[in-house]
Amino acid sequence: GSEQEKKAAATVEVEGIPFPREIAAAKTLSLVGHGVTDIEIHFLQIKFNAIGVYLDVDGAMEHLQGWKGKSQLMEDEAFFDALVSAPVEKVLRVVVIKEIKGSQYGVQLESSVRDRLVAADKYEDEEEEALEKVSDFFQSKYFRPGSVVTFHFPATATAAPEISFVTEGKEEAKVAVENAAVAEMIQRWYLGGDSAVSQTTVRSIADSFAAMLSSP
Structure with missing residues (x-):
C-alpha cells in the first residue's frame, strides 16, 4: 500500500477532519x-x-463485561452510565468546524453541566466555582475552524482532569477541572447517551462497543 493508504488507515475522517485511530x-x-x-x-x-x-x-x-453479547446499547442508559464511571483514561477531542466565540461554547458547556448537576442534586458552591473557572477559560478564546479543545480524564482521581485549547498561532492554553462532579458531568455532556450533545457520537460509541462486546 502507498503512504497515503497507510495514513488513511491510521485516521478516520469526520467532516474532512482527520482523527488518528490511536x-x-x-x-x-x-x-x-x-x-x-x-x-x-x-x-x-x-x-x-x-x-x-x-x-x-x-x-x-473489563468494566463493561455485563453488556457482553448485547447489541442494543444505544437505548441502554445504564451502559452509558457505566462508560462514564469506568475508571479508565479518556480523551475527548473536539475540533472546530464553524467559527464562534469561545464564550459561546463556554456558556453551552456551563449551562449543560449546571443542569446536570442540579438534576443530580450535586450543585453546591464548590461545583459552581469549578464550573465558573472552566467557563472563564473559554471567555477569551476564539474558535477558528481547526482549533482543538481536548478534555483529558485520567484513569484515577489522583490527577485532576484537564482541558486544553489549541488554535493556530497561539500557545496551548490549559485549565484543570478541580471538581469530580463537574468533571463527571462534562463527560456526560459528550457521553451521556440520550442526553448527550452529539447523538452521532454516542451512536458511534454504542456501535463500537456492541461490536467489541459481541466478538468472542
Whole structure:
C-alpha cells in the first residue's frame, strides 16, 4: 500500500477532519466513537464541531463485561452510565468546524453541566466555582475552524482532569477541572447517551462497543 493508504488507515475522517485511530496519553487510547455537534436552522444543517472519543479500551471492556453479547446499547442508559464511571483514561477531542466565540461554547458547556448537576442534586458552591473557572477559560478564546479543545480524564482521581485549547498561532492554553462532579458531568455532556450533545457520537460509541462486546 502507498503512504497515503497507510495514513488513511491510521485516521478516520469526520467532516474532512482527520482523527488518528490511536493517540498516546498515559496509555495508548483508541478512537471508539466520532461524530458532530450540529443544529438545524430553516432546514439547513449547521455543523459546529467534529468530535473524537478516545479511551483505554482494555480497561473499559473489563468494566463493561455485563453488556457482553448485547447489541442494543444505544437505548441502554445504564451502559452509558457505566462508560462514564469506568475508571479508565479518556480523551475527548473536539475540533472546530464553524467559527464562534469561545464564550459561546463556554456558556453551552456551563449551562449543560449546571443542569446536570442540579438534576443530580450535586450543585453546591464548590461545583459552581469549578464550573465558573472552566467557563472563564473559554471567555477569551476564539474558535477558528481547526482549533482543538481536548478534555483529558485520567484513569484515577489522583490527577485532576484537564482541558486544553489549541488554535493556530497561539500557545496551548490549559485549565484543570478541580471538581469530580463537574468533571463527571462534562463527560456526560459528550457521553451521556440520550442526553448527550452529539447523538452521532454516542451512536458511534454504542456501535463500537456492541461490536467489541459481541466478538468472542
